[in-house]
Amino acid sequence: MKTKAEFLSLPEELHARILSLLPYRDILRCTSVCRVIRQAYMSSSELQYIVELGGQQLLPVPWTNDNTSISKCLQLLKDKTQAWFKFDIHSFETVSIPAQFHGAKTSLANGHLCLWNEEDDSAKIFPVLPKPSSQTIERDWSPGSLCSLPNARSADVFMDPAQNLIAIAYYVAPNEDEAHLWPDDESFFIELGVLDGDGVHPKAAGRTLFLSELPGREENGFLTESLKLEGMGRHIALRRSLTVDDDAILPEEIWSLQIWDWQNSSTSSSVLSGTTVVQDPDDSMDFCFLGNDRLLIASHNLKLYSIEDMSRAPQLLACFLLPVPVAGIQCLLPMDDIAPSSQLRMQAQQEMWASNPENRLLSLVTFPLNLVFVISTRIFFDLALPEGMEAGIHWKSWGPSNTRIFNHRSRCRVGVSGNRVLQSFPIDDTTEDSAPNSPHRLHMMDFSPSAVERRQGLGRVITEPTTIEVMSDGEKVTLTTSLPYVEVMSDRKFGVDELIEIWVDKDRIYLPKDTAYPHVFDPSINYLEVERLENRSNDALQGCCSSDFWRSTRNVSTN
Structure with a gap:
């Protein structure tokens, strides 16, 4: 009757599920103190997606496209961040x-x-x-x-x-x-x-x-x-x-x-x-x-x-x-x-x-x-x-x-x-x-x-x-x-x-x-x-130029 169930004694498939209920900073803290939790994090695209969203201070929006996997979303989110670091206009x-x-x-x-x-x-x-x-x-x-x-x-x-x-x-x-x-x-x-x-x-x-x-x-x-x-x-x-x-x-x-x-x-x-x-x-x-x-x-x-x-x-x-x-x-x-x-x-x-x-x-x-x-x-x-x-x-x-x-x-x-x-x-x-x-x-x-x-x-x-x-x-x-x-x-x-x-x-x-x-x-x-305005490796940056004085259509140098 005095036996207490510990987190590591639970089935492995429950580790990621329980961790997913935590704020992203707490997930990172857990991975830094436990090798088993870190392994669960590294093998879970869902946990990495939660941490990536939190790190970029974003919220998930429910979508209906069943063809998009969590791993694909994770990669898109990482690409989105990297695109803004490559600021090219061409x-x-x-x-x-x-x-x-x-x-x-x-x-x-x-x-x-x-x-x-x-x-x-x-x-x-x-x-x-x-x-x-x-x-x-x-x-x-x-x-x-x-x-x-x-x-x-x-x-x-x-x-x-x-x-x-x-x-x-x-x-x-x-x-x-x-x-x-x-x-x-x-x-x-x-x-x-x-x-x-x-x-x-x-x-x-x-x-x-x-x-x-x-x-x-x-x-x-x-x-x-x-x-x-x-x-x-x-x-x-x-x-x-x-x-x-x-x-x-x-x-x-x-x-x-x-x-x-x-x-x-x-x-x-x-x-x-x-x-x-x-x-x-x-x-x-x-x-x-x-x-x-x-x-x-x-x-x-x-x-x-x-x-x-x-x-x-x-x-x-x-x-x-x-x-x-x-x-x-x-x-x-x-x-x-x-x-x-x-x-x-x-x-x-x-x-x-x-x-x-x-x-x-x-x-x-x-x-x-x-x-x-x-x-x-x-x-x-x-x-x-x-x-x-x-x-x-x-x-x-x-x-x-x-x-x-x-x-x-x-x-x-x-x-x-x-x-x-x-x-x-x-x-x-x-x-x-x-x-x-x-x-x-x-x-x-x-x-x-x-x-x-x-x-x-x-x-x-x-x-x-x-x-x-x-x-x-x-x-x-x-x-x-x-x-x-x-x-x-x-x-x-x-x-x-x-x-x-x-x-x-x-x-x-x-x-x-x-x-x-x-x-x-x-x-x-x-x-x-x-x-x-695009990143040369992907389509992350796009834009338009307008004016309060709709002036001219002459080409502008992008050098």
Whole structure:
């Protein structure tokens, strides 16, 4: 009766099964202390796959392709990592863009380019270099066709190809003469539909989402009003803000953020609001979803909220203090590589892994200090708060070991996906952004543990702390950060005005750039230059080049 069954006394086929229930770090610890467990690990593709996913901070996505074995998935995952260490660019393609989308709002989601022209209220979505097995969406909305109501005018548009969802924030003017004016709160709505057809989205609680009143709307003398419509999974959020100048020393931004669980209700009690002093009307707070139940508000500090209970206002979990004051901030956290639920995934997509929302990267671009904060999102989930830190977590308690800080020039070019950041840096540190044809080079930085531990001689491992100096309120401040990463530089040079933006989407890189630079802009030309950025040993890197000023189709050297 006192006999206890030990792990090693169990049948060998159970060893791998039991180990598979452990976190990947615990599996590695077990292999380092027991020869039998190490042998079980070395002979099990499933255990190695679990460890590889954990090391790259990815989540497995259930797939239905029975012809793909675990060993094949393991090899594909290893090839995926190695491909990013070989950063070669050697071909391009060209795609035509309609002229009406010159200067349009442009975004990339799930391999689709999403365009919305506020001027004539037209929109377009189409796939860029689609994979043969991918389900794609291609559709045009002619001017004025986004909203069918009379005197309706779109204020912002959000497209999510993964869920076949389009959300349109619009307002209805009393008459055609007032269609250009901002509306009262009761005239503002969000309409939900499908990208590939007409009618209500089948998973939506209703066609229309209704808004709450924007606080401070009765104030006189507001300068500008702006908004941002964003979504992730079952959540849609709309930020509205107005900048009020009441003869104070600095104007104030009055903002309101309302969040809907659009699949379950057309109304929302989940509302945040506040007032922020701004130095410039263009400065504004920003926000992003960190998963299905957390929201981050970025302003003069970072406030983390729980949105798990949508029947009430978001609950503040923690406030993370930044090391220096910032006047403007932008969140860069693409959501299209987050693991969605199986019911929301497009049928033809057979992805085998996705980014873990609890272990990925958030990039914050700040102005006017011109800093890029690369932050590991694990800090927003492992909330072991020290006593007395509820009001605000000091930078030294959370920032240095979970962050890297880089300088950027007047125009920031940085893309984020999962654990990778792609940023352009001047080749010569003394080169100013305003210098004619200032040469830049792309740096790929991989922050996953597996990249840092097993780079196999590829790239440069950065584990030592780095320090930068900035001027804040007339004083010099030193910022030291130490989040480890592996850096690989491309061998291609870009002019400072040639590269407009950077998008990173899973295994592809998209480089919106001015292909006509330094030539004079020709408004009669409207093209999107598409480049394929590939690893020479496999098809891991692909991308496209576009521009806010669809300029030219001349060939660009890939030397």
